[in-house]
Amino acid sequence: NAGVTQTPKFQVLKTGQSMTLQCAQDMNHEYMSWYRQDPGMGLRLIHYSVGAGITDQGEVPNGYNVSRSTTEDFPLRLLSAAPSQTSVYFCASRRQVQGGEQFFGPGTRLTVL
Amino acid sequence: AQKVTQAQTEISVVEKEDVTLDCVYETRDTTYYLFWYKQPPSGELVFLIRRNSFDEQNEISGRYSWNFQKSTSSFNFTITASQVVDSAVYFCALSEAGYGGATNKLIFGTGTLLAVQP
Numbered sequence: 001n002a003g004v005t006q007t008p009k010f011q012v013l014k015t016g017q018s019m020t021l022q023c024a025q026d027m028n029h030e031y032m033s034w035y036r037q038d039p040g041m042g043l044r045l046i047h048y049s050v051g052a053g054i055t056d057q058g059e060v061p062n063g064y065n066v067s068r069s070t071t072e073d074f075p076l077r078l079l080s081a082a083p084s085q086t087s088v089y090f091c092a093s094r095r096q097v098q099g100g101e102q103f104f105g106p107g108t109r110l111t112v113l
Numbered sequence: 114a115q116k117v118t119q120a121q122t123e124i125s126v127v128e129k130e131d132v133t134l135d136c137v138y139e140t141r142d143t144t145y146y147l148f149w150y151k152q153p154p155s156g157e158l159v160f161l162i163r164r165n166s167f168d169e170q171n172e173i174s175g176r177y178s179w180n181f182q183k184s185t186s187s188f189n190f191t192i193t194a195s196q197v198v199d200s201a202v203y204f205c206a207l208s209e210a211g212y213g214g215a216t217n218k219l220i221f222g223t224g225t226l227l228a229v230q231p
Contacts, residue, residue: 033218040122042204042223058218090158092219098210099146099165102219104158 001026006091006105013081013112021076021108023091029103030096032074036060036087037107043090049074050096081112115140117207117222125228126195134190134225136205142166144210147181147188148219152202161203164188195229202226 007022025032033048035058045058049068063085065077074093078085089108094100116139126132138147149161162172164181172179176193192199205222 035221040223042119043221045218045220048218059220088156098144098217099163099208101148101160101163103160107156 003027004091004093004103004105006089006108008108009106011108011110013078013110015082015112017081018077018079019081021078021089021091021110023074023076023105024072025074025091025093025103026072027093027095027103028071029093030071031100032068032091032093033058033102034064034066034074034076035090035092036085037090038087046076046089078110081110083112086110086112115142115145115207115209115218115220117205117220119205119222119225121225122223123226123228125230127230128197129194131191131193132195132227132229134192134203134205134227136188136190136222138186138188138205138207140186140207140209142209146208146210146217148206148208149179149188149190150204150206150221152204152224154201158204161190192227195227197229197231200227200229 004025030051034046035043037043044060047066049055055066091105092102094102118137145166147164151159178191180189202224204224208217208219
């Protein structure tokens with residue numbers, strides 16, 4: 001099993017550009033989520049999904065869109081990138097059970113100029 | 114609302130010293146889960162332990178031990194005889210059971226950077 005995979009590993013954007021961060025998991029997990037990690041702020045939840053076709057907002061959803069058309073994939077879209085979105089982004093998945101362990105992808109380092 | 118506080122931003126110790134990382138949490142749920150993750154300099158997040166709110170037994174795994182005290186809402190992590198390879202950022206996290214467990218989000222503390230000097 002590949003676990004949780006993320007692409008790309010690094011990305012540089014100019015302000016106003018759009019892009020999609022890809023996330024896929026092969027563990028048949030129902031629950032998937034996106035976090036951003038900023039210095040001194042830990043990991044903050046952006047969006048999450050409890051299954052195909054179901055998404056909801058986390059702590060910091062503004063500026064990001066998500067969709068979940070399949071169990072395996074959970075892409076994160078930046079429609080108009082801003083310097084404040086410079087961060088490291090982590091995708092995670094877990095089984096939809098109470099207290100289930102989350103498995104994290106390797107992260108995507110995004111810089112917005 | 115759920116909240117996790119890791120008051121220690123950075124800790125520096127010399128190899129072989131014992132070190133305790135503090136974690137204090139807030140929740141209104143009676144059923145919840147606490148986690149510790151390690152993030153080494155390479156950047157990945159490594160799961161260390163999960164504890165549910167009904168199990169207050171301390172846990173020991175090699176040089177690692179965890180002390181869970183509901184009375185003080187704390188879930189502290191101790192590394193005994195620290196090693197350079199323990200240098201990392203350590204995150205404490207909380208997941209409430211929620212309504213049916215369907216949307217039990219994992220909320221993280223801000224992390225503690227542990228530097229172990231040789």
